[in-house]
Amino acid sequence: xxxxxxxxxxxxxxxxxxxxxxxxxxxxxxxxxxxxxxxxxxxxxxxxxxxxxxxxxxxxxxxxxxxxxxxxxxxxxxxxxxxxxxxxxxxxxxxxxxxxxxxxxxxxxxxxxxxxxxxxxxxxxxxxxxxxxxxxxxxxxxxxxxxxxxxxxxxxxxxxxxxxxxxxxxxxxxxxxxxxxxxxxxxxxxxxxxxxxxxxxxxxxxxxxxxxxxxxxxxxxxxxxxxxxxxxxxxxxxxxxxxxxxxxxxxxxxxxxxxxxxxxxxxxxxxxxxxxxxxxxxxxxxxxxxxxxxxxxxxxxxxxxxxxxxxxxxxxxxxxxxxxxxxxxxxxxxxxxxxxxxxxxxxxxxxxxx
Amino acid sequence: xxxxxxxxxxxxxxxxxxxxxxxxxxxxxxxxxxxxxxxxxxxxxxxxxxxxxxxxxxxxxxxxxxxxxxxxxxxxxxxxxxxxxxxxxxxxxxxxxxxxxxxxxxxxxxxxxxxxxxxxxxxxxxxxxxxxxxxxxxxxxxxxxxxxxxxxxxxxxxxxxxxxxxxxxxxxxxxxxxxxxxxxxxxxxxxxxxxxxxxxxxxxxxxxxxxxxxxxxxxxxxxxxxxxxxxxxxxxxxxxxxxxxxxxxxxxxxxxxxxxxxxxxxxxxxxxxxxxxxxxxxxxxxxxxxxxxxxxxxxxxxxxxxxxxxxxxxxxxxxxxxxxxxxxxxxxxxxxxxxxxxxxxxxxxxxxxx
Ligand SMILES: Cc1ncc(COP(=O)(O)O)c(C=O)c1O
Ligand SMILES: Cc1ncc(COP(=O)(O)O)c(C=O)c1O
Numbered sequence: 001x002x003x004x005x006x007x008x009x010x011x012x013x014x015x016x017x018x019x020x021x022x023x024x025x026x027x028x029x030x031x032x033x034x035x036x037x038x039x040x041x042x043x044x045x046x047x048x049x050x051x052x053x054x055x056x057x058x059x060x061x062x063x064x065x066x067x068x069x070x071x072x073x074x075x076x077x078x079x080x081x082x083x084x085x086x087x088x089x090x091x092x093x094x095x096x097x098x099x100x101x102x103x104x105x106x107x108x109x110x111x112x113x114x115x116x117x118x119x120x121x122x123x124x125x126x127x128x129x130x131x132x133x134x135x136x137x138x139x140x141x142x143x144x145x146x147x148x149x150x151x152x153x154x155x156x157x158x159x160x161x162x163x164x165x166x167x168x169x170x171x172x173x174x175x176x177x178x179x180x181x182x183x184x185x186x187x188x189x190x191x192x193x194x195x196x197x198x199x200x201x202x203x204x205x206x207x208x209x210x211x212x213x214x215x216x217x218x219x220x221x222x223x224x225x226x227x228x229x230x231x232x233x234x235x236x237x238x239x240x241x242x243x244x245x246x247x248x249x250x251x252x253x254x255x256x257x258x259x260x261x262x263x264x265x266x267x268x269x270x271x272x273x274x275x276x277x278x279x280x281x282x283x284x285x286x287x288x289x290x291x292x293x294x295x296x297x298x299x300x301x302x303x304x305x306x307x308x309x310x311x312x313x314x315x316x317x318x319x320x321x322x323x324x325x326x327x328x329x330x331x332x333x334x335x336x337x338x339x340x341x342x343x344x345x346x347x348x349x350x351x352x353x354x
Numbered sequence: 355x356x357x358x359x360x361x362x363x364x365x366x367x368x369x370x371x372x373x374x375x376x377x378x379x380x381x382x383x384x385x386x387x388x389x390x391x392x393x394x395x396x397x398x399x400x401x402x403x404x405x406x407x408x409x410x411x412x413x414x415x416x417x418x419x420x421x422x423x424x425x426x427x428x429x430x431x432x433x434x435x436x437x438x439x440x441x442x443x444x445x446x447x448x449x450x451x452x453x454x455x456x457x458x459x460x461x462x463x464x465x466x467x468x469x470x471x472x473x474x475x476x477x478x479x480x481x482x483x484x485x486x487x488x489x490x491x492x493x494x495x496x497x498x499x500x501x502x503x504x505x506x507x508x509x510x511x512x513x514x515x516x517x518x519x520x521x522x523x524x525x526x527x528x529x530x531x532x533x534x535x536x537x538x539x540x541x542x543x544x545x546x547x548x549x550x551x552x553x554x555x556x557x558x559x560x561x562x563x564x565x566x567x568x569x570x571x572x573x574x575x576x577x578x579x580x581x582x583x584x585x586x587x588x589x590x591x592x593x594x595x596x597x598x599x600x601x602x603x604x605x606x607x608x609x610x611x612x613x614x615x616x617x618x619x620x621x622x623x624x625x626x627x628x629x630x631x632x633x634x635x636x637x638x639x640x641x642x643x644x645x646x647x648x649x650x651x652x653x654x655x656x657x658x659x660x661x662x663x664x665x666x667x668x669x670x671x672x673x674x675x676x677x678x679x680x681x682x683x684x685x686x687x688x689x690x691x692x693x694x695x696x697x698x699x700x701x702x703x704x705x706x707x708x
Contacts, residue, residue, distance in 0.1 A: 029416070029505025036415055056412040057420075061390055061518050062383070066411075066499050069423045069552025070559065075505075106559035141505055145420050146556075151383025151429075151495055151520055153589050153657075155559045164415050166505055181544075188542035188578035190535075192557045198423025199553015202500075203546045205424065205460035205509045224542035225579055235507050303507075 008121045010035075010051040018129060026136050026169035028303065033126040033165040037118045040147075041108055041159035049118040049161070051125055057160070062149040064156040070146035071198040072101035075235075075302045078123055078138040078165075078354075080130045081342035086123060086354035089302075089340050091116065093259045098142060101195040106155040107144055114161070115142065122163055123354055131167045139168040139303065171235075171303040172217065175310040178233060178297075179216040180282055181207060182315065185224035186231065186254070193254035200256075204234055216313055218299070222282065223254070230280050236299030236307065237261035241328055242288045243295065245274045260300040260336070266348060267335050273328060282314060289319040297321060298329040306333035362475045364389075364405040372483060380490050380523035382657065387480040387519040391472045394501075395462055395513035403472040405479055408518070416503040418510040424500035425552040426455035429589075429656045432477055432492040432519075432708075434484045435696035440477060440708035443656075443694050445470065447613045452496060455549040460509040461498055468515070469496065476517055477708055485521045493522040493657065525589075525657040526571065529664040532587060532651075533570040534636055535561060536669065539578035540585065540608070547608035554610075558588055570667055572653070576636060577608070584634050590653030590661065591615035595682055596642045597649065599628045614654040614690070620702060621689050627682060636668060643673040651675060652683040660687035 013034045021031055032054050039049035064070055074094045079087045095116060099109045119140070123130070130138040142163045148156030184207035186200065187193025193200060204219065211219045220238060221231040230249055232238055237258040240247045246268050251257045268275050288294035297309040308329045311320040338344035339351060367388045375385055386408050393403035418424055428448040433441045449470060453463045473494070477484070484492040496517045502510030538561035540554065541547025547554060558573065565573045574592060575585040584603055586592055591612040594601045600622050605611045622629050642648035651663040662683045665674040692698035693705060 027506075030503070032416060054415065056414055057417075058410040058412045060410055061408065061516055062386060062495075062520075063411075065419060065552075066425060066497055066516075067427055067495070067552060068555040068559075069425060070556040071420060071423060073421055104560055105556050106563055139505060141416075141421070143420055149384070151493060151522075152381075152525075153555050153558075155563070162415055162420075166416075168505075171506075183544055185542040185544035188539040188545060190537055190539035190578055190581075191542060191545075192553070197553065197556065198419075198421060199546070199551065199556060201422040201507050202424040202459050202551065202553060204507075205422075206458055209460055209509070224544055227544075 007048050008050060008117060010121065010125055011053065012125070013053040021167070023131050023133055023136070023167065026131060026167055028168045028171045029139055029141070029166045031167055033129040033167070035122060035125050037122045037163040039114055039118065039161040041161070046108065046110060046114060046161070049114050051122055054164070059147060060149045062151060064146035064148055064150065067151065068146065068153055069197070069199045070105055070107060070156055071143065072098060072105055072107060073141060073143035073196055073198070074098050076140040076142070077302055077340070078130050078140060079341045080132050085342065086127060086130060087340065087342055088352045088354070090259055090263070090350045091119065091352055094142070097196065097257065098144070101197055102144065104192055104195040105197050107146070107159060110144070110161055119163055120354060122165065126165055129165060129167050136167065136169050139166045141166065172307055176218060176299065176307050177216050177310050178218045178220045178312045179211040179214065180220045180230070180312055180314040181222050182227050186221040188224055188254070190253060194251070194256060196256060208234060214313065220312065228281050230282060230285065231255055233299050236301035236304050239264065239298050239300060240280060240285060240294070241296035242293050245276055246328055247276045247278065247280050249280055250277050258301055260302055260305070263336060263350065264300050264332055267332055268328070270347070271331070271335070286314060286319070295322065295324065296327050296329055305337065361402050362404060362471060364475065364479055365407065366479070367407040375521070377485050377487055377490070377521065380485060380521055382522045382525045383493055383495070383520045385521055387483040387521070389476060389479050391476045391517040393468055393472065393515040395515070400462070400464060400468055400515070403468050403515070405476055411514070413501060414503045416505060418500035418502055418504065421505065422500065422507055423551070423553045424459055424461060424510055425497065426452060426459055426461060427495060427497035427550055428452050430494040430496070431656055431694070432484050432494060433695045434486050439696065440481060440484055441694065441696055442706045442708070444613055444617070444704045445473065445706055448496070451550065451611065452498070455551055456498065458546055458549040459551050461500070461513060464498070464515055473517055474708060476519065480519055483519060483521050490521065490523050493520045495520065526661055530572060530653065530661050531570050531664050532572045532574045532666045533565040533568065534574045534584070534666055534668040535576050536581050540575040542578055542608070544607060548605070548610060550610060562588060568667070574666065582635050584636060584639065585609055587653050590655035590658050593618065593652050593654060594634060594639060594648070595650035596647050599630055600682055601630045601632065601634050603634055604631050612655055614656055614659070617690060617704065618654055618686055621686055622682070624701070625685070625689070640668060640673070649676065649678065650681050650683055659691065
């Protein structure tokens with residue numbers, strides 16, 4: 001770790017709580033490591049980050065995060081290979097997206113080295129916590145929120161950038177059956193859908209609860225105008241395979257530009273799978289399902305990796321997807337995780353060693 | 355205060371900080387009283403609220419408020435009349451709207467008496483703090499946020515309902531010049547625009563900063579499809595007077611159903627002012643401005659009361675509004691504040707004494 005910023009101070013816990021954790025039974029994002037990275041924005045500048053023991057945050061009741069939703073986050077993972085070396089997957093992409101989100105949410109942009117060096121320092125300090133069990137990994141949550149005070153509905157004058165680490169098992173348990181949404185929407189044209197900001201998630205909870213009550217585990221969002229185009233799911237972009245072509249919608253100001261999504265597009269092309277990035281209508285998907293041309297649908301995201309969809313509901317009708325021997329989803333999932341865990345060549349230069 | 359719930363406990367501060375406050379120079383929402391009301395949701399139920407000294411809130415870094423924006427709020431005011439009696443304005447409407455917001459944001463609904471009795475108890479405890487200076491009032495901020503922990507993108511299992519009080523001066527200083535938005539949007543069809551949730555405000559900050567840089571103080575939002583219809587402003591509904599008719603857009607799932615807005619509609623009708631609740635296009639407003647029929651525009655909201663708009667910008671052109679001797683805005687502002695401060699009859703039964 002030659003790259004660590006000389007001035008990131010590290011205050012270690014007196015006693016690690018790692019012994020209390022059952023690494024063979026990890027849920028997603030509910031166990032946290034011994035330390036966290038904290039960095040404050042005050043008087044117009046980001047201060048030098050520091051690593052401190054994982055601890056509660058104390059805020060004034062008027063802190064703007066409680067009132068005006070000024071918050072952004074990222075989701076990343078760290079992977080350990082068989083030689084106990086730690087890898088990140090395209091971390092600079094997360095950093096860039098964090099600042100894209102920051103701009104849209106009127107949050108001051110973060111210097112690259114605070115993010116990259118802060119992350120590396122923290123991962124070094126809590127390195128033992130990175131799970132080595134197959135299917136588990138270290139989920140990394142960088143986030144920024146408005147800590148400045150006052151009820152005036154305007155941007156805060158103080159912010160906190162924090163990174164927490166959560167050794168995690170898989171995001172979904174079991175098959176993913178989705179509901180294509182006809183009434184609610186996730187985002188507006190000219191809105192904040194492309195930003196990874198809290199409000200985009202809270203807004204999905206109620207429609208998702210309604211879908212869950214009907215037996216689905218996720219909502220597939222459609223445009224807010226006619227609910228005609230397939231957009232994305234809860235925390236995943238969506239791929240649809242018709243015949244042998246893999247289709248995904250174009251990104252826009254309504255859709256999160258997923259790093260998994262764009263990596264899959266490159267991987268698929270390299271494998272010789274035909275891909276199309278274009279608008280895809282619900283009607284087209286239903287037609288393809290009816291005439292047997294709809295072969296696969298899957299979600300793609302850092303948390304969910306590649307999650308095959310077993311079927312979908314639309315206007316009260318359920319459509320099942322076939323179970324394929326060697327699906328695109330399983331091939332791609334293998335390829336991408338092999339790169340992530342340093343089990344295969346990385347022709348794209350995506351992997352970054354700690 | 356016979357109505358106070360017997361079981362709302364009150365823990366008073368040792369020493370009030372009221373002496374430190376300059377009541378003649380109050381900004382908006384930046385000074386807070388000695389106490390706050392706090393009520394926790396745990397294990398599936400809201401616990402009995404309590405009044406405690408105003409103090410910081412301590413949260414785990416994984417608390418969902420920091421990540422998924424599950425938060426809602428209300429904005430109310432308390433007014434003192436010349437006999438030192440305290441009044442609220444349609445408080446039950448705020449309570450009902452809080453629960454409408456709660457439902458959309460997958461937050462557990464709050465029992466009415468926790469809200470009403472909690473509010474009254476708190477206002478009684480900090481009664482001396484209610485400003486009596488003309489133009490000032492006690493701004494009341496009830497809010498609920500997700501305090502439960504974990505990185506899974508799903509509703510929290512714990513929440514906090516808090517009421518804070520902020521003796522406040524006026525929300526705007528000076529004339530309000532607005533920009534009619536052509537690119538960004540506040541909300542989607544089927545989205546959360548009608549809920550008073552944090553994300554709706556954070557999403558407005560960046561476009562508002564761009565407008566401020568061009569010399570405007572607020573953005574007037576338009577629909578996200580064609581930016582054709584006038585919707586509302588930052589924290590205000592919008593009224594437009596063409597000739598002698600007062601027009602405001604209909605509420606929808608994109609627009610906050612403002613209590614000031616609906617009160618003004620009733621007041622105006624009673625005064626014999628012709629009102630229309632209908633969609634109004636930007637084109638219609640520009641036409642009316644060009645041929646001299648556009649007489650007034652004003653914003654309406656609890657914080658901003660009735661705020662006359664001096665002019666607006668659209669597609670690079672500025673349109674000024676005439677300065678009228680006895681505008682609808684000034685008449686209505688007088689009427690509504692006279693009711694609020696118990697200076698006039700209240701034929702609608704809006705006022706509620708403490
Ligand atoms: C809304 C949404 N879409 C898509 C994704 C996938 O993005 P990525 O592949 O960068 O994790 C995520 C997050 O992980 C998300 O929150
Ligand atoms: C977005 C928005 N529109 C309109 C209003 C006006 O509502 P009310 O009159 O109930 O205060 C508010 C809040 O105060 C608001 O936040």
